[in-house]
Amino acid sequence: MAQHPLELPTESLRRVCDPGELSFETTEEVSPIDRTIGQDRALKSLEFGLNIKTHGHNIFVAGIPGTGRGTTVQSMVEAQAKAQPPSGDWCYVYNFKDSYRPLALGLPRGVASQLAKDMDELVEASRREIARVFQSESFQQRRQQIISEMERRRDILYRDLDAAARQQGLTVQFNPAGIMTVPLLDGRPITPEEYQHLPDDARDRLRDAGEAFNERLVTFMNNVRGLEQAAAAALHEMDRQSALFAVSHLIEGLRQKYQEHPQILTHLSAVQDDMVANLDNFRGEREGQGQGQAQSGQSPFAFMSRPEDPFARYKVNVLVDNTDQTGAPIVMELNPTYYNLIGRVDYLPSMGTLQTDFRMIKPGALHRANGGFLVMQAKDVLTNPFSWDALKRSLDCRELVIENMGEMASLVPTASLRPEPIPLNVKVVIIGNPQLYIALYHIDEDFRKQFKVKADFDIEMDRTPENVAVYAGFVRTLIDHDNLLHFHRSAIAKVVEFGSRLLEHQGKLATRFIDIGDLAAEASYWAQQSGSTLVMKEHVEKAEREKDFRSSLVQDKVQEVIQENVIKISTEGSAVGQINGLSVMDIGDFVFGTPSRITAEVSLGSDGIINVEREIDMSGRIHSKGVMVLSGYLQGKFAKEFPLSLSASLTFEQLYNDVDGDSASSTELYCILSALAEAPLRQDLAVTGSVNQRGEIQAVGGVQYKIEGFFDVCKARGLTGTQGVVMPRSNVHHLMLNEEVVEAVRAGQFHIYAIETVEEGIEVLTGTPAGALQDDGTYPEGTIFQKVSQRLYENSEKLREFGKGPEESGDGA
Numbered sequence: 001m002a003q004h005p006l007e008l009p010t011e012s013l014r015r016v017c018d019p020g021e022l023s024f025e026t027t028e029e030v031s032p033i034d035r036t037i038g039q040d041r042a043l044k045s046l047e048f049g050l051n052i053k054t055h056g057h058n059i060f061v062a063g064i065p066g067t068g069r070g071t072t073v074q075s076m077v078e079a080q081a082k083a084q085p086p087s088g089d090w091c092y093v094y095n096f097k098d099s100y101r102p103l104a105l106g107l108p109r110g111v112a113s114q115l116a117k118d119m120d121e122l123v124e125a126s127r128r129e130i131a132r133v134f135q136s137e138s139f140q141q142r143r144q145q146i147i148s149e150m151e152r153r154r155d156i157l158y159r160d161l162d163a164a165a166r167q168q169g170l171t172v173q174f175n176p177a178g179i180m181t182v183p184l185l186d187g188r189p190i191t192p193e194e195y196q197h198l199p200d201d202a203r204d205r206l207r208d209a210g211e212a213f214n215e216r217l218v219t220f221m222n223n224v225r226g227l228e229q230a231a232a233a234a235l236h237e238m239d240r241q242s243a244l245f246a247v248s249h250l251i252e253g254l255r256q257k258y259q260e261h262p263q264i265l266t267h268l269s270a271v272q273d274d275m276v277a278n279l280d281n282f283r284g285e286r287e288g289q290g291q292g293q294a295q296s297g298q299s300p301f302a303f304m305s306r307p308e309d310p311f312a313r314y315k316v317n318v319l320v321d322n323t324d325q326t327g328a329p330i331v332m333e334l335n336p337t338y339y340n341l342i343g344r345v346d347y348l349p350s351m352g353t354l355q356t357d358f359r360m361i362k363p364g365a366l367h368r369a370n371g372g373f374l375v376m377q378a379k380d381v382l383t384n385p386f387s388w389d390a391l392k393r394s395l396d397c398r399e400l401v402i403e404n405m406g407e408m409a410s411l412v413p414t415a416s417l418r419p420e421p422i423p424l425n426v427k428v429v430i431i432g433n434p435q436l437y438i439a440l441y442h443i444d445e446d447f448r449k450q451f452k453v454k455a456d457f458d459i460e461m462d463r464t465p466e467n468v469a470v471y472a473g474f475v476r477t478l479i480d481h482d483n484l485l486h487f488h489r490s491a492i493a494k495v496v497e498f499g500s501r502l503l504e505h506q507g508k509l510a511t512r513f514i515d516i517g518d519l520a521a522e523a524s525y526w527a528q529q530s531g532s533t534l535v536m537k538e539h540v541e542k543a544e545r546e547k548d549f550r551s552s553l554v555q556d557k558v559q560e561v562i563q564e565n566v567i568k569i570s571t572e573g574s575a576v577g578q579i580n581g582l583s584v585m586d587i588g589d590f591v592f593g594t595p596s597r598i599t600a601e602v603s604l605g606s607d608g609i610i611n612v613e614r615e616i617d618m619s620g621r622i623h624s625k626g627v628m629v630l631s632g633y634l635q636g637k638f639a640k641e642f643p644l645s646l647s648a649s650l651t652f653e654q655l656y657n658d659v660d661g662d663s664a665s666s667t668e669l670y671c672i673l674s675a676l677a678e679a680p681l682r683q684d685l686a687v688t689g690s691v692n693q694r695g696e697i698q699a700v701g702g703v704q705y706k707i708e709g710f711f712d713v714c715k716a717r718g719l720t721g722t723q724g725v726v727m728p729r730s731n732v733h734h735l736m737l738n739e740e741v742v743e744a745v746r747a748g749q750f751h752i753y754a755i756e757t758v759e760e761g762i763e764v765l766t767g768t769p770a771g772a773l774q775d776d777g778t779y780p781e782g783t784i785f786q787k788v789s790q791r792l793y794e795n796s797e798k799l800r801e802f803g804k805g806p807e808e809s810g811d812g813a
Contacts, residue, residue, distance in 0.1 A: 006753045006760055007724075010746045013737045015506035017468065017493035019537075024472065026534060027487045032480055033473035036072040038461030038511040046073065049453035050080045050373075050427065056452050058395065058428040060378070062437045063457025066514030072457075073429055077330055077373045084328035087371025090320040090422055091115065092361050094313040096270045102317075102358035104420040105263045110323040115264060116316035118257070119271075122250055123311045126275060129246035130282040139242055143235060150231035154224050161220045168209045172217075179217055181210045243276045271314055281310040312359065319343075319363045319422075320370065328372035333365040336376050338386040341365050342394060343402045345417050361419050366391075366400055369426050378432030378440075391428070395450045398424050460508040463500060467509055471496050474513060475520050484524035490537035495519060498544065501736035504704050519543055541739075551590035555709075558585075558594050563716050567654050569595050570683035571714050571723055577601060577675035579765070580686035581652065581667040582710060582725070583659070584702035593702065593709025595686050597653040598664065600671040604795050604802075605647030609672070612651035613659050620660025629662070630669050632693035633758075638789045641777065645795040648672050663700035666691040669758060670765055677787035679766045684720060685753075686710040687761065689728040695758040699730040704737050711741050711750055719744065724751030726761055759785075 003009075024030055036043060042063070049059035063069040089112030092102040107115065133139055162172050170181040171189055182189045183206040190198075198206070251272050258264040275282070322329060333340060343364035347354035365374055381387050386405060394400055399421040430451070437454065440447040461467050472492050478484055487495070498519055502510035510516065520535075522543040527535040561567050569580060581598045584591060611627040613619035619627075627650065635644050650668055652659055666689040674681045688706050690698040707725045714723040732754050744750040755761045759770035762784050771783025779786035 004751070004753065004764070006755055006764060008732065008735075008745075008752045008754050010742055012732055012754075013735050013742045013745060013752065014739070015463070015497070015500060015736065017496040019488075019490040019493040021465070022468070022472070022489040022492060025489055027472060027476045027479060027492065030469075030472045030476040032477040033470060034477070036068050036075075037470050037474060037513065038467065038509070039068065039072065039457055042069070042072070042455045042457045043076070045453060045455035046076050049429075049455060050076060052453070055398070056395075056450050058451045059430070059453045059455055060437050060440075060451045061429060061431040061455045061457065062434045063431075064433055064459060064512070066512040067457040067459060068511070068513055069431055069457045073375060073431060074332070077375060077429065081328040081330050081372055082326070084372070086325040086327060087320075087322050087329050089113070089318065089322055090363075090367060090370070092317040092319055092358050092419060093267055094315075094358055095420075096274050096313075100416070100418055102361065102417060102419050103267070104319075104422050105267070106422070107261060107264070109325060110321075111258075111261070112316065112318045113321050113323055115258070116318050118254055119314055119316050122247075122254065122271075123314050125250050126247045127282050127311075129250065130243055130275075130279065133242045133246040134239075134279075134283055139238075142238060146231055146234045146238065150227050154227050157220060157223050157227075161216065164216060165213060168213055169206065170209060170213060179221065181213050181217065183210070239279055240276050243279050243282070244272075247272060247275055274313070278310070312357065315359060317359045317361055319361065320367050329369055330373045331365045331369035331375070333374060333376045334380070335384075336365065336381045336387050336391075337384045338390055338405060339364065341381075341384075341387050342390050342400060343367055345402060345404055345419070356417060358417065358419070361402060361417070364400075364402075366394055366424060366426060367422065370400070370422070371425055373427045373429060375429045375431070378430040378436055381430060382436075392446045392450055394424055395426075395428065396446070400424050457511075459511055460503050460505065461511055463496075463507050463509045468496050471499060471509065471516070474516065478517050478520050479524075482521060484521060485527050485533065485535050487520070487523075487535040488537070491523060491535045491540045494537050494540035495523075497736065498540070501704070504702070504734045504736060506733050506736060519547070522547060548590065551587075552592065554585070554587050555590070555592040555594075555712075558592075559712060559716060562595075562713055568597055569713060570597070571717050572720060573683045574680035575683055576678055576680050577671055578683070579667055579671045579674070579681050580683065580710065581664045582686050582688040582706035583661075583664070584705050584709075591702065591705050593706035595710050595713055596655060598651070598667055598671050599653055600648055600650050600668070600675045602646065602648045602672065602675040602791075604645070604798055606643075606645055606799060607647040608644075609646070609648045609650055612649060613655065618655070618658050620658060622662050623660045623664075626662030626665035626690065627668065629665060629691065629693055630672065633669065633691065633695055634672075634792075636693060637695065637785070638792050639796075642793055642796045643799075644792065645799045646676075646792060648675065661700075662690045663688050663702075665689075666697055666758065666761060670762055673758075673762060673784060673788055674766070676791045677784050678791075679768060679784055679787065681765045682722075682767075684714075684723040685726055685765060686724075687726040687765070689726070689731075689755070689761070691758060697728045697730070697755050697757060697761065699728050699734070703727055703731045704735055707735075707752060708738060708741055711744065714750065715744075719749040721749050722751070723749075724753060726753045726755060726764055729754040729756045 042061070046059065046061070049057060061069050061073055086109045088109055089107045091105050091107065091112040093105060095101050095103045105112070105115075158172070165172050165181055166184065169184050171184055173180055173182050173189070184190065251268050254268055255265055258268070339362075341364045343366075344362050345356055346360040346362055347356045348360070349355075365376075381391060400423075401421045402419045404416070428451075434456070440451075472487075475487055475492060475495060479486060495516065496509065499509040499516060500506055502512060502515060519540065523535050523540045526542045526546070527533075527539040530539070532539065558567075562569050570578070571580075577600045579598050580595045582593055582595055584593050609627055609631055611619055611624060614624045614627065631644075634646070638644070650672065652664075667687040669691055670681060670687060673679070686706070688700055688703060690700050692698060707727065710723075710725055714720075741750065745752060753764050755764065759772075762768075762770045766784060769780075769783050771779035771785035773779060773785075779789055
């Protein structure tokens with residue numbers, strides 16, 4: 001039988017990779033690939049984004065999983081980090097001026113941890129030295145000298161006071177209430193009984209003398225108080241000078257060590273002043289003091305959280321230690337919660353309350369990545385509460401502010417730590433899918449300011465000999481990495497064909513290497529199961545079949561109900577206004593095509609085309625648009641000289657899910673034309689393809705799965721040799737049909753027709769020419785379009801007649 005001129009030859013159904021064109025026998029002769037494959041655009045974008053230093057040029061890596069986006073980002077970031085100098089350290093220290101605001105010190109690499117160690121040693125050495133000085137014999141002697149001198153001068157004042165009192169007949173006595181004068185009698189203090197028996201004039205004289213002497217007592221007390229204050233000041237100064245003597249040489253040693261770091265020198269001065277001001281801590285005189293009162297200058301948090309350690313304020317909280325870094329830091333944050341991202345202030349429970357201090361400030365990923373690179377998954381940042389806003393705020397302000405979420409949400413201000421902000425200089429790389437990038441770009445105005453570089457990972461590359469060789473190199477890499485069997489070149493050829501089938505494109509190869517890797521691993525498994533030492537062609541084919549079998553339960557159930565005629569699909573004969581449409585079902589890990597019956601009923605009227613699915617809200621916008629295009633086609637083709645008078649009901653029979661897409665629009669048009677012309681359509685053919693208002697057949701998606709889906713139905717019922725599929729010619733290069741279909745076409749058991757116009761499609765489906773418009777504006781007699789045009793004209797005339805009154809129609813009396 002001669003082949004129909006619109007029927008595709010088998011060479012067009014699948015692009016075969018000839019093993020003989022490969023330059024190797026097995027993958028043992030192939031070198032592994034150590035670079036990203038088929039992503040030149042993304043690599044250039046990443047290189048630009050990682051090198052540019054301008055603020056806001058952070059990177060969004062857009063691509064679907066499996067395209068190598070994660071490993072590529074990691075390798076490129078690591079290479080960039082190695083070429084940059086290591087970042088410095090960051091630490092927090094006690095703020096002696098404002099204990100609520102710990103100070104941040106930015107130091108060169110390795111200095112922070114050394115400073116923390118030196119400060120601990122300083123405290124221990126200071127405790128020893130101060131205790132030694134204060135316990136020394138010379139210190140005690142000098143201290144006793146000051147006290148003795150004060151007591152000597154106080155005794156002199158007392159003797160002078162007592163001598164003056166005796167001249168007035170008085171003496172001075174001390175008691176718990178203070179100092180007072182007592183009258184003398186015969187050189188001794190008079191008793192109260194003796195005082196009462198004195199004559200009135202004697203008592204008055206003694207009383208007047210005592211009152212007059214009170215001014216002298218006040219002067220005495222003031223002088224004594226001055227002596228004691230001077231002695232206390234002298235003792236304090238001696239303590240201070242002794243403490244300075246004990247610790248100054250220790251601190252001076254640190255000043256010399258850190259003389260190139262002004263921040264540390266300032267902190268050491270504050271430490272020295274605080275040590276001298278709080279000598280009781282070093283002399284062990286805190287025992288017995290109430291723990292509810294803080295020492296002068298001490299943080300109110302210290303007595304709560306560390307009452308047993310009065311020296312905690314001198315410690316150094318090393319936030320970021322880059323001592324071991326050889327390049328810029330890289331942080332791959334897998335769980336970017338708010339606290340994991342920007343850090344936190346921890347609290348410890350203590351007697352029913354929560355306590356904290358500067359030592360409990362913890363770093364986040366941004367702290368660790370400061371001066372380097374932070375890589376995260378976009379969905380992880382966006383799905384963690386507050387993380388996205390915190391990231392944007394930090395990047396915009398270029399500083400890191402640690403603030404606990406509870407404090408932000410609190411209605412009542414509470415006293416809490418406010419660590420000094422740290423300057424931020426980091427390159428952030430977030431990885432997500434292209435749809436997420438588009439959504440963020442349009443919804444979040446801050447996104448485009450902070451992520452100005454997009455690295456787009458493609459899912460495909462050209463199927464060239466060079467890229468075929470790259471596929472072989474990738475498989476060799478998997479063999480070395482996962483300890484797989486080596487592949488024969490026939491197996492590699494099948495892997496290449498699989499890469500084209502994934503994309504439904506004869507001229508492209510998929511860069512979804514996760515799928516290629518899965519196929520290679522499974523093919524190696526089946527080769528091992530068969531006892532082969534090489535992966536051959538048949539093992540790759542088995543891996544494909546087995547993978548489809550594991551995921552095709554839904555397809556098998558659909559095929560089963562079709563074979564049982566529960567879902568009515570005709571594969572033989574012909575019918576008016578009835579046709580087989582094709583659709584694709586995507587269940588995640590498996591895609592398959594399935595036929596569905598489309599019917600049309602036409603009648604006299606002016607309702608136009610009624611899309612049943614649209615009327616009951618089961619039609620998507622694209623499908624509704626496709627149906628409305630049909631009205632435009634019919635108007636332009638048949639109703640230029642008279643009104644389009646048509647009422648047509650169009651529906652997918654036994655459809656229980658929503659329908660969308662315009663890939664069935666040409667199929668629906670054939671159904672309407674068949675109903676209008678009363679021309680039967682072949683039921684052994686299924687049709688797919690979109691149509692525009694000019695009658696041109698347009699490409700659709702999933703065409704290879706649609707063809708295979710109808711083929712499976714026909715095969716299950718028995719191939720008749722006339723069955724087949726009508727598809728758009730613009731989809732031919734998308735065909736990578738499985739070999740069973742290709743063999744059936746080669747044997748003349750199945751046929752695939754590629755068309756470009758509605759005229760070609762209607763002729764294949766009816767066996768009758770569509771008809772070309774003649775010079776007189778009519779179509780040739782007996783053609784499909786002539787019958788359609790005649791039917792529409794008659795409908796128009798009848799509708800016009802129905803619209804006339806009795807007198808107009810000539811039926812009146």
